[in-house]
Amino acid sequence: MSGSLQRIYGMVLRHVYLWRRSWVRVLETAYWPTMNMVLWGFIAKFFASNSAVVAQVPALLISGLLLWEVLFRGQLAFALAFLEELYSRNLGHLFVSPLRPMELIASMIAVSFLRTCVGVGAAVALAIALYAASIFDLGLPLIAFFANLLVTGWAVGLMVAALVLRYGLAAENLAWGVIFVIAPISGIYYPVSVLPGWLQSVAWCLPTSYVFEGMRGVLLEAVFKWDLFFGAVALNAVYVAAGVGIFFTAFRGARQRGALLQMGE
């Protein structure tokens, strides 16, 4: 093997070593193509079989997209607030201070709320300017949708933070992509009824499905469906409790392994 080829081989090997130790990195390579294919496949299927909703397509797509961004940005901002402490190797200082884990979680919630408002706010303004499509047309129910999706984002963010505590920065990419696992089955751009039967059962276990069905109720039927709202709230309570439980389990595990003083880039 020539010197150059050997050096290239060495560098490839460097990444293969990483992949071998991290199922997350391997999974990521197949993740995005699969998610996009599934999501857009269902969108095509819905519009191909529902000519009656064509007039509402812009509102459905843009509202769906913006509300999805609330969920995505909320979760991402929450997870990034945690990752930021790892990037700067600061967890040790934080956890030897009087800061309690629950206070850290509360601070990440506040940061997530602010960042989501700023991030999605810009997109909302642009949607109004470019497409005359205002998410505020949803009226007061928008607050219910917004709040529910943010809370779901925080619950998922807590689980991501827990995985990062357990697996270190190898799990970092989950922060960017994990939420897209539920995108195809949350009924963002099409109703849950478009999904195969078995997948519908899974979809109704997600608070997001209730929110996006509720959004379509307002846009297509001008009705705020309270049952969907309470379904989302109840599921969110379960997800947040699970997220907090998983985070504290991971935190305790990190304290047992001595990871808190060592974690970082």
Next chain:
Amino acid sequence: MSHAIAVENLVKRYGRVEAVDGLSFQVERGTTCALLGGNGAGKTTTLAILLGVLLPTSGSVRVLDVDMARERYRALPRMNFTSPYVELPKKLTVEENLVVFSHLYGLRQIRQRIAELAAQFEFAPLLKRHYGTLSAGQRTRVSVAKALLNRPEVLLLDEPTASLDPDIADRIRTHLVEYQRQSGATLLLASHNMVEVERICHQVLMMKAGRIVDRGSPSELIARYGRSSMEEVFLDVARAEHRPAEVAADEVHG
């Protein structure tokens, strides 16, 4: 008077490896104590358990009369910690970092306290600089200042002068000695720097393979081993077979 730190039968096991093996010691209030030992002796593990960020397998740890396993949040506001291996956020300025930690420790007159420390540690001109742009020596000064923000009654230091040039290392030691004298605080430092230990410590706990193999003041240890410096004592201990802690303790107290 109760001890500032009281450790009893402390054990930390990682699988079959015993990082800390039945450690017992006390540190009197208002004194400076060193955990001295080579790499892997269990010094940092002990500090981490004292801070509550590492859970022991068994044993008890009390800091300022608080059981750290159950009520660490009662003691943490009165403690602090610094280590060159645990960094502050690099993208924040020195001042921003100190403001954040001032809030975490519940300080009131934050700007005033930061100004005091900046003057004392001579980094006032660096306050607006990003922490990530500082040299190792500057970072250490800021990090030690962060550890003094809340005027801790117990200060834990993990190799506080590691990788510093002799001039800066000496200044840091001077600041620590001054702080200890003025405040009456208790300092516990993990170190392999013998000059540092001789200069600032009242008591030394010699560690090897997770155990305390000897203890005493630097002068006592130097006399006991018939050596002229702590460095020679360290080498004797590091290259000798284990001496049971009980025997060493008997020699000190008996």
